[in-house]
Amino acid sequence: MAHLSKRFATLTSNVRSSNGLLPDGFTFFPRFFDTHERQLLLTAALSQLDATENIRARRLQIDYRARNPISDSDPDEHLFLPDCCYTFHEGHYDNVIRDYREMRLTSWPESEFRGLTPVLDRLRALYPSRNTQTHLLHLASSGEIFPHIDNTSASGKWILGVSLGSTRILRMESPTSAVSERFDIPLPSGSVYLQRDDIRYHWRHAILPSIDRGMAKCAQRISIMIRVRV
Ligand SMILES: O=C(O)CCC(=O)C(=O)O
Ligand SMILES: [Fe+2]
8 A cells, every 4th residue: 555655645844754755653454445434434423423513503404405405426525515504613722723523433233233343353453453342523614623642541552543524624734843744645535544553642733724714615624533441
């Protein structure tokens, strides 16, 4: 997969790595899931997040979907409802994340979604170790994540992220090195990245705001974040 990753990475400064491009500890699968798999994962993730919504939002959602049914040929972004149908949190000034909703997933609704189990099995085969925890993170069209390192006491030495919906840029930067290192990778729907070891502990990551922000276009994105349970 390394040769595929090269085309997607914009290297903005000196990046040390054995292949001359992405640093060791960062693996990227730009097209891990096909259309059917992506839509299944996105629908299942939305169903779990929507179950946490209040009655007013649920009514808005049901009403909107009744008037705007999904067709099979729709792009992934059309599986999202307009931003106003979800209860996104603004985040406080000291939060690393803005305009989002999230949940910890205790289990996937595998019996409700036929075909979900093999899709999850493909994903699980990528995990470097077992005993994991899963979070769903839904960014509004205006949502973004500021540079940060995940809390090291709350999870172990790798983090895996599945991206679904609007393509956003992941920015990786190493503030600790003498020479500043940074690279940007667009994360298309169905892509998967893995950060481990030094990258996970020392590099900051950020999800940049959508370039479509402010336009009518839906720029929502869901990430499925898998971490080691400690
Ligand atoms: O959405 C992503 O890909 C990254 C999310 C993230 O940085 C986090 O949950 O800590
Ligand atoms: Fe993070």
